[in-house]
Amino acid sequence: MAASSDNSVGIVATQHVRVVEADDPMPLDCGKMLGPIDVAYETYGQLTPERDNVVLICHALSGDAHVAGVHGPDDRKPGWWDIMVGPGKGIDTNKYFVICSNVLGGCRGTTGPGSIDPATGRPYGLTFPIVTIGDMVRVQKRLLDKLGIERVLCVLGGSMGGMQALQWAVRYPETIHAAAVIASTTRLGAQAIAFDAVGRNAILADPNFAGGGYPEDQPPVSGLGIARMIGHITYLSEKSMHEKFGRALRRADNYSYDFASEFAVETYLDYQGQTFVERFDANSYLYITKAMDYFDLAAEAGGDLTAALSRTHSRFLVLSFSSDWLFTPRQSEDICDTLTGLCRPVRYCNIESPYGHDAFLLEPDTLGRILSGFLDSMHREVRGQAQPTALPSPSPGETDPDPRRARVDYELIEALIEPGSRVLDVGCGDGELLARLVRDKGIQAEGIEIDQEQVIRCIKRGLPVIHRDIERGVGTYCETCFDYAILSQTVQTLKDPARALLELHRVARRVIVSFPNFAHWGCRLQLLLGGRAPVTSQLPFEWHDSPNIHCLSLKDFDRFCRSLGLRIEKRIPLGTRRRRPIRACPNLLASQAVYVTSRA
Numbered sequence: 034m035a036a037s038s039d040n041s042v043g044i045v046a047t048q049h050v051r052v053v054e055a056d057d058p059m060p061l062d063c064g065k066m067l068g069p070i071d072v073a074y075e076t077y078g079q080l081t082p083e084r085d086n087v088v089l090i091c092h093a094l095s096g097d098a099h100v101a102g103v104h105g106p107d108d109r110k111p112g113w114w115d116i117m118v119g120p121g122k123g124i125d126t127n128k129y130f131v132i133c134s135n136v137l138g139g140c141r142g143t144t145g146p147g148s149i150d151p152a153t154g155r156p157y158g159l160t161f162p163i164v165t166i167g168d169m170v171r172v173q174k175r176l177l178d179k180l181g182i183e184r185v186l187c188v189l190g191g192s193m194g195g196m197q198a199l200q201w202a203v204r205y206p207e208t209i210h211a212a213a214v215i216a217s218t219t220r221l222g223a224q225a226i227a228f229d230a231v232g233r234n235a236i237l238a239d240p241n242f243a244g245g246g247y248p249e250d251q252p253p254v255s256g257l258g259i260a261r262m263i264g265h266i267t268y269l270s271e272k273s274m275h276e277k278f279g280r281a282l283r284r285a286d287n288y289s290y291d292f293a294s295e296f297a298v299e300t301y302l303d304y305q306g307q308t309f310v311e312r313f314d315a316n317s318y319l320y321i322t323k324a325m326d327y328f329d330l331a332a333e334a335g336g337d338l339t340a341a342l343s344r345t346h347s348r349f350l351v352l353s354f355s356s357d358w359l360f361t362p363r364q365s366e367d368i369c370d371t372l373t374g375l376c377r378p379v380r381y382c383n384i385e386s387p388y389g390h391d392a393f394l395l396e397p398d399t400l401g402r403i404l405s406g407f408l409d410s411m412h413r414e415v416r417g418q419a420q421p422t423a424l425p426s427p428s429p430g431e432t433d434p435d436p437r438r439a440r441v442d443y444e445l446i447e448a449l450i451e452p453g454s455r456v457l458d459v460g461c462g463d464g465e466l467l468a469r470l471v472r473d474k475g476i477q478a479e480g481i482e483i484d485q486e487q488v489i490r491c492i493k494r495g496l497p498v499i500h501r502d503i504e505r506g507v508g509t510y511c512e513t514c515f516d517y518a519i520l521s522q523t524v525q526t527l528k529d530p531a532r533a534l535l536e537l538h539r540v541a542r543r544v545i546v547s548f549p550n551f552a553h554w555g556c557r558l559q560l561l562l563g564g565r566a567p568v569t570s571q572l573p574f575e576w577h578d579s580p581n582i583h584c585l586s587l588k589d590f591d592r593f594c595r596s597l598g599l600r601i602e603k604r605i606p607l608g609t610r611r612r613r614p615i616r617a618c619p620n621l622l623a624s625q626a627v628y629v630t631s632r633a
Contacts, residue, residue, distance in 0.1 A: 040119045040120050040121050040122060041101070041102055041103070041111065041115065041119050041120075042077045042078075042101045042102040042118065042119050042120070042126055043102055043103075044102060044103055044104065044105060044106070044108075045075055045077065045099070045101070045102035045103070045104065045112075046075070046104070047073050047074070047075050047098055047099060047104070047142060048073070048074055048075065048076070049071055049072065049073050049074075049142060050071065050072055050074070050176065050179055051069055051070070051071050051072075052070055052071070052072050052172060052175035052176050052178075052179055053067070053068045053069055053070035053172075053175065054068060054069055055068045055069040055151055056068070059168075059171065059172070059175075061162055061163075061164060061165070061168050062164075062165040062167050062168055063162055063163045063164070063165070065162040065163075067144070067162055069144070069151070070137065070143075070144045070172060070175075071142070071143065071144050071148075072134050072135065072142075072143050072144075072172060072173075072175075072176050073097070073098045073134065073135040073139075073141055073142025073143050074098050074132060074133065074134035074135070074176060075098045075099055075100065075101075075102075075112075075132075075133055075134075076130065076131065076132050077100075077101055077102065077118060077119075077126045077130075077131040078126035078127065078128070078129050078130045078131050079130060080130040081130070083416075084182065084183070084184065085184065085186060085412070085415050085416065086128060086129045086130050086186055086412060087129070087130050087132065087177075087182055087184070087185045087186050088124060088129045088130070088131045088132070088185070088186055088187050088188075088189065088408065089131075089132050089133070089173065089177070089185050089187070089188045089189070089201075089209075090114070090118070090124070090131060090132070090133040090189060090190060090194070091133075091136075091173070091188065091189070091190030091193075091194035091195075091197035091198055091201075092113070092133060092135070092136065092190065092193070092194050093190070093191055093192035093193045093194050094192065094193050094264070094318075094321055094322065094325065095261075095309065095313060096113050096114075096194070097113070097135045097139065097141035097142075098133050098134050098135040098141060098142065098143075099112045099113065099133075099141070100112045100113060100114045100115075100118055100131070100133040101114060101115045101117075101118035101119055101126075101131075102115065102119075113394070114394065116394075116397040116401075117397055117400065117401060117404070118131055122397075122401060122405075123397065123400060123401030123402070123403075123404040123405045124189075124404055124405075124408065125405065125408075128408075128409075128412070129186070129408065129412075132176075132177075132180075132182075134172075134173055134176055136169045136172075136197075136321065137164050137168055137169045137172045138161070138164045138168075138169070138317060138320040138321055138324065139317055139321065140313060140314035140316075140317040143172075145157075145161065145314070145316070145317050145320065146158055146159070146161035146245070146314070146316035146317060146319075146320055147314045147316060147317065148161075156246075158244070158245035158246045158316060159244060159245035159246075159316065159319075161316070161320065163320065163323060163324075163327075164320060164324055165324050165327050165328065166193070166196050166197055166200050166324055166325070166327070166328040167200055167204065168324075169197060169200075169324065170197055170200045170201055170204060170205075171204075173197070173201075174204075174205060174208070177208075183208070184208060184209075184210070185201075185208055185209045185210065186209075186210050186211065186408070186411055186412060186415060187209070187210065187211040187212065187213055187407075187408055187411055188201040188202070188209050188211075188212050188213070189212065189213035189214075189215065189350075189404070190213075190214075190215065190217070191215040191216050191217065191393035191394070192215075192216055192217055192360065192390065192393070193217075193321070193324075193325055194215070194217070195214040195215050195216065195217020195218070195360075196217055196218070196219075196325065196328050196330075198212045198213060198214050198217070199212065199214055199217070199219060199330055199368075200328075200330070202342075202345040202347045202349070203330060203333065203341055203342070203344050203345055206344055206345050206346040206347065207346065209347050210347060210348065210411055210414070210415055211347050211348040211349070211350065211407070211411045212345075212347045212348070212349055212350070213349075213350040213351075213352070213404065213407060214349065214350070214351050214352070214365070214368065215352045215393045215400075216352065216353060216354055216357055216360050216365075216390055216392065216393045217360055217364075217365070218360045218364040218365070218367075218368075219328075219329070219330040219331060219338055219341075219364070219367065219368060220328060220329040220330060220331065220332075221325060221326055221328065222364075225267070225325075225359060225360075226326050228263055228264065228267050228359075229322040229323075229325065229326055230326075231260075231263055232259070232260030232261075232263045232264055232318070232322060233260065233318075233319050233322060233323070235255075235256045235257075235259040235260045235263070236253055236256035236257055236260050236315045236318060236319060237256070237319075238256060239253030239254075239255050239256030239257070239315075240253075241253040241254065241255070241256075242256060242315065245316050245319075247315070252310065252314070252315055253315045254310050256315065257306075257309065257310050257313065257315040257318060258303075258306030258307060258309065258310050259306065260315075260318055261305055261306045261309035261310070261313075262302040262303075262305060262306045265302060265305045265306075266302070267358075267359045267390065268359065268389055268390045268391040269388070269389045269390070269391060270356035270357070270358065270387060270388060270389030272356060272387045273356070273387050273388050273389055274298060276387070277298075277301075278296070278297045278298035278301065279297075280296065281296070281297040282295055282296060282297065283295060283296065283297045283299070283300040284300075330342075338367075338371050339371050339374060339375065342368075342371050342372060342375060342377075343375055345377075348378070348379075348380075348411060348414075348497075349368075349369075349372055349377070349379045349380065350379075350380045350381075350403070350404075350407045350492070351365050351368050351369050351379060351380070351381045352365070352381070352382055352383075352384060352393075352400070352403065353365035353366075353381075353382075353383045353384070354383070354384050354386045354388070354389070354390070354392040354393070354396070355383055355384065355385045355386055356386055356387055356388065356389050356392070357389055357390045357392065358389065358390075359389070359390040360390060362383045365381065365383070366381070366383075366501075369381045369499055369509075370509035371509075373499070373509045373510050374509045374510070374511060376510075376511060376514045378477075378478075378479050378497035379497055379499065380407065380491075380492050380496075380497050380498055380499075381498075381499045381500050381501070382403060382485065382488045382489065382492070382500040383485075383500050384396060384399050384400065384403075384485065385485055386399075399489070402489055402493065403489055403492055403493075405493075406489070406492045406493030406494075406495070407492055409493075409495075410492075410493075410494070410495030413495065414495070421464065421467070421468035421471050421472065421478075421494040421495045421496055442521060442522070442547045442607065442625060442627055443465065443466050443469060443521075445605060445607070445627050446466065446519060446521065446545055446547065446627060447466070447469055447470060447473060447474065449517075449545060449603070449627070449629060450470060450474055450476065450516075450517055450545075451474075451516065452474045452475055452476070453474070453475050453476065453477075454474070454476050454477070454515075454516035454517055455476065455477040455479075455514070455515045455516050455517075456470060456476045456477065456478055456479070456515060456516065456517045456518075456519065457479050457480070457481070457507070457510070457515045457517070457518045457519070457537075457540065457541060458478070458479070458480045458481070458518075458519045458521070459480075459481045459503050459506065459507065459518060459519065459520050459523065459533075459537065460481065460482060460483075460503055460520065460521065460522075460523035460526075461480030461481065461482050461487075461491060461496075461498060461519075462482060462484075462487050463487045463490040463491060463494075464480060464487075464490060464491035464494045464496045464498065466519065466521065467479075467480055467491075467496050468494050468496065471496075478496055478497065479496075479497050479498070479499075479515075480496060480497070480498035480499070481498065481499050481501055481503055481506040481507070482498055482499075482500065482501075483500070483501065483502055483503060485500060488500040503523065503527065503533060504527055504528060504529055504532065504533050507533075507536045507537060507539075507540050508536065510540040511540070512539055512540065513539075513540065513541065513542055514540055514541075515540055515541040515542070516541065516542050516543065517541055517542070517543050517544070517545060518537040518538075518540065518541035518543075518544045518545070519544075519545045520533075520534070520537065520544060520545070520546045520547070521545070521546075521547045522547055522548060522549065522625075523548075524546055524548050524583075524585075524590075525548050525549065525551075525581045525582070525583045525584070525585060526580045526581055526582060526583075527582075527583075528582065530583065530593075531593075531596075531597060534546075534597060534599070534630075535597060538599065538630070538631070538632050542631065543602070543629055543630065543631050544629075544630050544631070545627065545628070545629050545630075546590075546627070546628045546630060547625060547626065547627045547628070548585065548590065548625065548626065549569075549571035549572050549581075549624065549625045550571070550585075550586055550587055550606070550620070550623050550624055550625055550626055551567075551572070551584040551585060551586055552586030552587070552588070552620050552621065553569070553571075553621070553622070553623060553624045554621050554622060555567065555569050555609075555624070556569060556572065557621075569609075569624065570609055570624070571609070571624045571625050586620055587604070587606060587619055587620045587623060587626050588620050590626070590628065591604075594628075594630055598632070598633050599630045599631070599632065599633060600630060600631050600632065600633045601628060601629075601630055602629040602630065602631055603627075603628065603629040604626065604628055605626060605627040605628070606619035606620075606622070606623030606625075606626045607623055607624065607625050607626065607627065608622065608623060608624055609624045
């Protein structure tokens with residue numbers, strides 16, 4: 034279909050298909066059988082002749098199949114992720130064939146508690162069987178089978194959608210090439226389960242609930258509205274609520290001294306509850322939140338998350354948001370730590386955002402750049418074009434990396450690494466060195482970087498990188514899982530370089546370290562004659578904005594390695610412009626040095 038001028042997919046139609054027949058019901062995780070099962074879904078874009086561009090989007094609790102576009106010329110409300118899905122957007126429908134379906138148990142066209150039970154001729158209500166995230170994914174797989182789709186480029190989703198993406202990776206490892214898990218978790222914690230329980234109890238206590246058999250025109254409005262209000266609070270951050278509402282009153286200058294909603298935040302929650310009631314079914318809310326509570330990826334492997342994720346073959350992108358206290362960054366890091374412990378390359382970024390859990394719906398620029406880069410690299414990979422790409426010109430919202438971070442030692446480091454090696458670049462910047470090593474030496478590359486913009490640029494290149502403080506970034510890797518670890522122009526920025534170096538020697542057979550030489554004659558001269566902190570081509574920072582917290586020379590590093598029991602295999606002092614090693618007076622004449630070290 035033609036795209037409109039605002040990069041929308043335009044007018045779309047929800048389609049319906051029966052994926053399970055009544056006479057051949059599908060077994061559920063609860064032990065019951067269910068049939069028939071109908072699925073509501075929408076598609077966008079075109080399937081390539083190779084059928085290699087399928088992107089399956091899994092929606093969150095309150096979402097549905099309508100992810101982008103509008104349902105008619107007069108439809109004022111586009112799909113729930115319209116900012117992300119469309120021509121030229123993060124999930125580009127000019128490139129990918131996008132599918133999104135309403136989940137099993139939902140109320141927007143897929144079989145759920147509001148559907149007609151063929152045995153009684155009435156809505157199922159609470160006689161509908163309990164469903165799980167696994168059941169939802171099993172139904173999605175049957176939908177793809179109906180559509181004749183055997184392989185999926187990427188399954189992705191936020192919140193509960195991320196749970197489905199994880200379930201896909203574990204249950205159908207041969208079907209999907211990649212999984213993008215956004216603001217999600219392998220299982221809910223006690224606090225999240227508690228919030229779900231309070232919301233369900235509000236619905237169950239509503240007089241109109243009638244044991245789940247309420248008529249369509251008399252739903253449990255009060256209970257469902259309260260449940261939505263409780264849930265919505267967990268989707269926001271304290272900072273975003275303070276900045277948006279503070280203690281402002283909505284319609285008056287003074288307190289009314291009664292129990293009416295008068296604070297702006299109260300009337301906002303009232304509105305959220307009211308609009309939710311108009312589009313969502315209370316019974317579906319009960320079933321879907323219970324499915325989220327039951328989700329525990331490790332339980333499928335006897336409680337061992339490592340064993341569960343060891344079944345996967347897909348590439349992973351894991352994203353979290355700094356202010357999300359419902360599905361915290363730590364929960365996303367647990368996924369990454371487990372995968373790195375399995376020696377699986379993973380891409381992870383903790384996006385700085387004030388919007389809390391809802392940030393995956395409210396950060397289109399940052400999230401769009403990451404998803405676009407990840408999907409492009411995955412599509413190149415399935416087409417046999419796995420080489421990391423050169424970075425394109427900065428797009429809106431993106432800045433060039435700090436030119437002061439340019440590395441002049443890359444050529445030498447590249448020469449030190451054997452072809453086909455497994456390499457970890459710690460403090461990898463925008464991935465330039467790793468990209469060169471992949472292209473020229475055919476290495477298996479992984480990186481760790483603390484700067485968010487640089488992480489995004491690595492992902493856009495197609496490199497697996499983890500967004501993390503270097504000093505706690507390697508603890509989950511197994512012993513000697515890398516041939517080389519690279520610490521390029523970074524050791525002088527670490528708070529605890531001894532601990533970091535010992536950890537790198539635990540996970541790598543050799544560690545290549547480069548650093549600027551603070552004892553270079555130019556530095557000495559500036560101190561002697563100018564009486565000021567030196568600024569040189571290798572030390573391009575003023576004292577007040579420098580990341581360097583240690584001043585070391587070649588002699589200092591020699592002594593440091595001996596104290597740690599490390600063997601110096603190569604010591605290569607370099608001048609400012611010369612590529613050849615400096616032989617005479619290296620501690621005075623070298624502007625930087627490259628070392629190759631190993632465990633003694």
